[in-house]
Amino acid sequence: MSLNGRAIVPGPGAFAIKGLRVAYGATEVIKGIDMTIAPGAVLAVVGPSGCGKTTLLRTLNRMTAGSARISGQITLDGDDIHKMDPVLLRRRVGMVFQKPNPFPMSIRENVLYGVKAQGGSKKSAYVDIVESSLATAALWHEVKDRLDDSALALSLGQQQRLCIARALAVSPEVILMDEPAASLDPTSTAELEDSIIGMKGAYTVVVVTHDIEEARHVSDHTAHLSAGNVVEFGETEVLFGAAKSAETRAYLGGRALAAANR
Amino acid sequence: MCASVSSTTRSTHGLRDAQRPLLDYVSAALPVGALAGISVVLFVACLSFSLNSLDGYRLPAVALLAASLAAITVHARYEDRAWDRGAIVLLASTALAGAMLSWLPEYAYGHSVNGLVHRSLFTAIILLAVALPSMCIALFYVLGATPTARDRSWYPLLVLPVAAAFGAYGLILARLIEKGAPDLSWHAVTGVYSSQLVGSAIVSESGMRNYILGTLLLIAMTALIALPIGIGVGIFVSEYEGWLARIVGFSTAMLRAISVFILAVSAVSLVKWVGEDDSTGPFSNLIRGVYTDAAGFDHPTKGSFLTAAMFLSLLVIPVIARATEEGLRSLPRDIREGSTALGATDGHALLRVLLPWAAPNIMTGLLLGTAEAAGSVTVLLFISGNGQYGVGPQHESTSLAYLIFDAGRGTNTFKEVMGQYQFSAALLLLCITFSLTIGSLVLRQKFASRYRAGISYE
Numbered sequence: 081m082s083l084n085g086r087a088i089v090p091g092p093g094a095f096a097i098k099g100l101r102v103a104y105g106a107t108e109v110i111k112g113i114d115m116t117i118a119p120g121a122v123l124a125v126v127g128p129s130g131c132g133k134t135t136l137l138r139t140l141n142r143m144t145a146g147s148a149r150i151s152g153q154i155t156l157d158g159d160d161i162h163k164m165d166p167v168l169l170r171r172r173v174g175m176v177f178q179k180p181n182p183f184p185m186s187i188r189e190n191v192l193y194g195v196k197a198q199g200g201s202k203k204s205a206y207v208d209i210v211e212s213s214l215a216t217a218a219l220w221h222e223v224k225d226r227l228d229d230s231a232l233a234l235s236l237g238q239q240q241r242l243c244i245a246r247a248l249a250v251s252p253e254v255i256l257m258d259e260p261a262a263s264l265d266p267t268s269t270a271e272l273e274d275s276i277i278g279m280k281g282a283y284t285v286v287v288v289t290h291d292i293e294e295a296r297h298v299s300d301h302t303a304h305l306s307a308g309n310v311v312e313f314g315e316t317e318v319l320f321g322a323a324k325s326a327e328t329r330a331y332l333g334g335r336a337l338a339a340a341n342r
Numbered sequence: 343m344c345a346s347v348s349s350t351t352r353s354t355h356g357l358r359d360a361q362r363p364l365l366d367y368v369s370a371a372l373p374v375g376a377l378a379g380i381s382v383v384l385f386v387a388c389l390s391f392s393l394n395s396l397d398g399y400r401l402p403a404v405a406l407l408a409a410s411l412a413a414i415t416v417h418a419r420y421e422d423r424a425w426d427r428g429a430i431v432l433l434a435s436t437a438l439a440g441a442m443l444s445w446l447p448e449y450a451y452g453h454s455v456n457g458l459v460h461r462s463l464f465t466a467i468i469l470l471a472v473a474l475p476s477m478c479i480a481l482f483y484v485l486g487a488t489p490t491a492r493d494r495s496w497y498p499l500l501v502l503p504v505a506a507a508f509g510a511y512g513l514i515l516a517r518l519i520e521k522g523a524p525d526l527s528w529h530a531v532t533g534v535y536s537s538q539l540v541g542s543a544i545v546s547e548s549g550m551r552n553y554i555l556g557t558l559l560l561i562a563m564t565a566l567i568a569l570p571i572g573i574g575v576g577i578f579v580s581e582y583e584g585w586l587a588r589i590v591g592f593s594t595a596m597l598r599a600i601s602v603f604i605l606a607v608s609a610v611s612l613v614k615w616v617g618e619d620d621s622t623g624p625f626s627n628l629i630r631g632v633y634t635d636a637a638g639f640d641h642p643t644k645g646s647f648l649t650a651a652m653f654l655s656l657l658v659i660p661v662i663a664r665a666t667e668e669g670l671r672s673l674p675r676d677i678r679e680g681s682t683a684l685g686a687t688d689g690h691a692l693l694r695v696l697l698p699w700a701a702p703n704i705m706t707g708l709l710l711g712t713a714e715a716a717g718s719v720t721v722l723l724f725i726s727g728n729g730q731y732g733v734g735p736q737h738e739s740t741s742l743a744y745l746i747f748d749a750g751r752g753t754n755t756f757k758e759v760m761g762q763y764q765f766s767a768a769l770l771l772l773c774i775t776f777s778l779t780i781g782s783l784v785l786r787q788k789f790a791s792r793y794r795a796g797i798s799y800e
Contacts, residue, residue, distance in 0.1 A: 143682065143683060167685055167686075168685070170682065171684075172685075174683065174684070175683035177680065177683075179676055181677050183677060183681070183695055193694065194685060194686065197684060197685060197686030197694070198684075198685055198686075243680070246680075247683070247684065250685065
């Protein structure tokens, strides 16, 4: 996947996490995590509420709250992210939030916001950037005739895919997603999952989710977190088929069972 | 409201059935009549804000009020065969009010300073205090004496004080238009006041042009000075943490609390300090103002438009800063995070997201603050002149407020020539501040739909 008009087309990035601990005040939220995130793959992070999924995600682009104390090492393609300028890090690591948060501007301006903020792209490339990123986010055909309408007029599902397109427009190496389908209906969720699958290979995607079926559907790897620790981490098929840990089997299986009973 | 709700079955009244229908109609008409009567009383009370004397209306008003309350009480008796406690309390307070009002002349004549105004105000307050609750009770019965009617009968208490304020404002406006509008001729707004000694006679011209232009120039310059500083302070206080931001925020709040007269004294002392050596250097000219006579000589004046605008902007800066701060703080956190996550710098976010978002607030702050400053221009009378030297940043400052004030108080010539325009000037000043206020509301709507897509996140 290449975005037209960008001088450099960086490949997907690889995160390596070593001995990561994150604490807010006296509460340790992440208690020593080691993990390598393969480039170009989709990693799903699952686990019960409060297990540190979102904190882990926000540590990766250094958007944890100001009071967080972080120890351990995180590298992106070999560079320590805590030695980088945070603004430059976020240009390489995009993020999609739980609640769609488009800017109160037109659809086009939303997509171009990051591009303009980072500079370096020619104005003549804007048209292509808008089309290709909206196409990857599976939104192009719905909005191509009304690019100058307000983004807030879109449905929630469309807004969320616009936020993905906005993150893609700056050609990041990694995209972080924090329960992106949390506020969407089943149809919008399916469309969102399709666009995540479409990103495989071109981007490294880390998606935090509560939805076990979604994790199984979109991801190559799955990490099961519980109380700030990684319980089990491996290929999705292996984890869902024959997880080594009883806790993971219970969590994934229990949820699957509950879904089957429904 | 403590009226008891009537029952719909009224079987035992001890009246013969043939007499019932007529009495029912009469009873139903009583609260309507009471409502009308109390409305008249309220109108008279509100009128006293613009009338100098209520003496002629006082006794009829109290009598009407008592009659209305009696009507409500009779109605309540007929409906329920019970005493309406609310009406009884009001009857008692009406008696008290009547007693107070009849004693009032003694009191007011004893304190003869503005005795008439004094007495009318007292009368109005007493009448309002009794008539407002009475109106609520009357409305309760007119609406049908149900629990829902009880809720809705509170309306007069909520609406009438506001209506009274608007009524008083309207009457003042009507008076201004009545006295000021006839004098507003083309000559009045384009002529320039001047007064010269030709031989032994004083030759003078009348006209308000320089006062109107001066007011507009002051407003424009004040806005130009206050806008960037106010926005900057607002951004600093809202976006930067730490002791310095807290100190700046606190000082700005304190600036709002400073009396306008302190500003006036500061302006005078600045002008005096600059003018101590009586020089007409560039800096001195800028602060004190300058007037070049026909022979080409510079003469210092009492204070320039620039100085006036600088001190006026001190009134506007806190308003804009506060508005900016509020606008920025109302931006939802997730939109802010969305910008950060895209690798945008704080500066880019400020220009593209934060300030557009705060624009409706900033606009309102600017226009309301400026309207307030336009009204507060009075405090700069100490450094204002009569405008005969023209209008410009370095000219001697003047404004409609100067005209309004000095046309009644100033030198004899000025009073004779410009006295006729006192009410016209007040009317014009009111129009200017009024259009600024209306403009702020319109612009707020426009900016809100443009930069917030008409959607509020609150």
